[in-house]
Amino acid sequence: MTSPFVAGPPVRIAGAPRGPLAGMTFAAKDLFDVAGHPTGGGNPDWARHHPVPTRHAWAVQRLLDAGATLIGKTVTDEVSLGILGENPFDGTPLNPKAPERVPGGSSSGSASAVAQALCDTALGTDTGGSVRVPSSFCGLYGIRPTHGRLDLTGMMPQAPSSDTTGWFARDAQTFARVSETMLGEPIPASLPQRLVVAVDAFGFADAGTAAALQPMVRRLSALMRETREDVLAPPGLSVWARAQQTLQRHEAWLTFRDWIDRDNPRLAFSVARNLALAGTSSDSERQWAALMRSEARARLGWLLPPGTVLCLPTTPFPAPRKGLSLATLDPLRARIGCLTAHGGLTGMPQVNLPGSDVDGLPVGLSILGARGSDAALVAVANAMEASR
């Protein structure tokens, strides 16, 4: 049983004595700087050549200032390159809802710590799905905010055009309180009134997962004035996923190549392979991917005017078993990417709603809204929990 917290001296920093989150505890993925503690990044060769930070990351400081107390730094997939939460150096944090299964990643320890009730909330990062996927697999509320909205100072980058800071909670009330602090705006009382059900995404998910989410879709629909079905990605979810993978991997390669060149770091084969192959992508592939990104942004701008939310399965299936082979996992990773790629590609905010399961294994329903509609999505989360 692997701890969700990174090894090393304990980390505990008391929050401000008064504040909206006073009395709450939180953990931070080991991609966020905490002054006086090395930022490990999930890899034994990262901290060695990166100085110990002297300032807290913006997100950490934000929660401390609001009164929450930091109680630990959490395990992450190596330099955030992973979606399952199996780190060969630090182990696989427990998924308490599915102990034989992965917790999801890369914000694996943050999701695990919250799911185990070791803290009230936890900071994660989401570039290609790293908050949304562990939220779905561990049965948590989780948000990928609008890209560019939060200050990412002190957060280890991966692919800057897709990187976001997100957070987890077990219940909607805690989720809303933390979200108010992080977003810097109140959660509105009124809800969006139009729901789009993404038929391509539901069709892409495993049949059992799509079926398990239907009661939640009905409850969600009952909160709205109108519901319609539409396609999220007209060119194909797999086409969007390909574009996002091309752009994200290339940016990750640019982010990490100096470190790789200097340190020749130890990495899981799958992580090294993806970086190595990213280094060989062609200009024309990347040019095409950038055009597809523009089209995807336009599509979601049209599909999601203010007051509209779209729902889709967060992941196509519940958490896979731990320790599967690469040949088994690579196609699963690719399928997950088809349901998460729109996030990094378009920057729209997304919230995972827990509450469904397939044979006891959590699967989440995601709601997606226009840029800047983060608080409205959190309001929907609140209303969904109240409607149970």
Add this chain to the structure above:
Amino acid sequence: MTSPFVAGPPVRIAGAPRGPLAGMTFAAKDLFDVAGHPTGGGNPDWARHHPVPTRHAWAVQRLLDAGATLIGKTVTDEVSLGILGENPFDGTPLNPKAPERVPGGSSSGSASAVAQALCDTALGTDTGGSVRVPSSFCGLYGIRPTHGRLDLTGMMPQAPSSDTTGWFARDAQTFARVSETMLGEPIPASLPQRLVVAVDAFGFADAGTAAALQPMVRRLSALMRETREDVLAPPGLSVWARAQQTLQRHEAWLTFRDWIDRDNPRLAFSVARNLALAGTSSDSERQWAALMRSEARARLGWLLPPGTVLCLPTTPFPAPRKGLSLATLDPLRARIGCLTAHGGLTGMPQVNLPGSDVDGLPVGLSILGARGSDAALVAVANAMEASR
């Protein structure tokens, strides 16, 4: 200062009480099975899923039966994929002749242990240069025998069409005694009579290295009846190197892909990258490489009839400094490959002769002979030491 021996319980197995090597000590690269001890292969994720061997490798048994005592297992580059001897898990064994420099690899610990006089001889493996390069960098006698001549049972494979078992010694007499045992034939008293100086290989080496080897070339020439200059690789040393790299990497990929698939092992980025890129080579590239291999074998068959040896610089330069960046090392590795590729490509035996240096850093002169002429090459080594 990293030990040349792998971590773990001490390994000591007494040799047969009588025998030609009685009283001698040896070490074995951690690619050779030693009954009761895990074969680590230079990677923390190798032994986990490979059973502890119950029999000694053929080469280990051969030396034990001849009376030599095994005193340890030695550090190797990860699964023998490396030429410099920097293992991020086990460290870099000391090159006592050049303490700020790498020892060469992948038989790094075996070369280091012999060079430090911690044992009389040591077993290595040579697929793409893994005995020849550390011999050159550490100033040792070292042999890559005729491919297919020795029984490789119990030796971890890399690229079977190129894999060989080799060994190191500090002096020619010890080298000859061990060689008689390993080859199973006496070292002849008579010497080859014709020397070919590989002008392309000398031209390819750094000027300082080529110049440093000239006195050895002259002494070698003085032992022969005739000396002439010729080209080793008419299509280009770099063309042979490309063919060998294509074939060797592809075979290594076939050797390790099941392990990689099952374990997603931790590997240095450079090792994982080369395996990942090997997995993408095309049929047509490999078909071309196989044709070039046939031509290279024909070339050396014609160039090296029995009674003829060819000499060339073993490496184009002495040992590089430790801890250089990938961007610096990759071109150096490629240049080393140009002077070693003929070994794996053609299977001809080769012996490294120590005795030269560039500013105090060892560089070796190699002699290459016809298939099966291993003992004749050892005889030349003996005569060269006697002629000093």
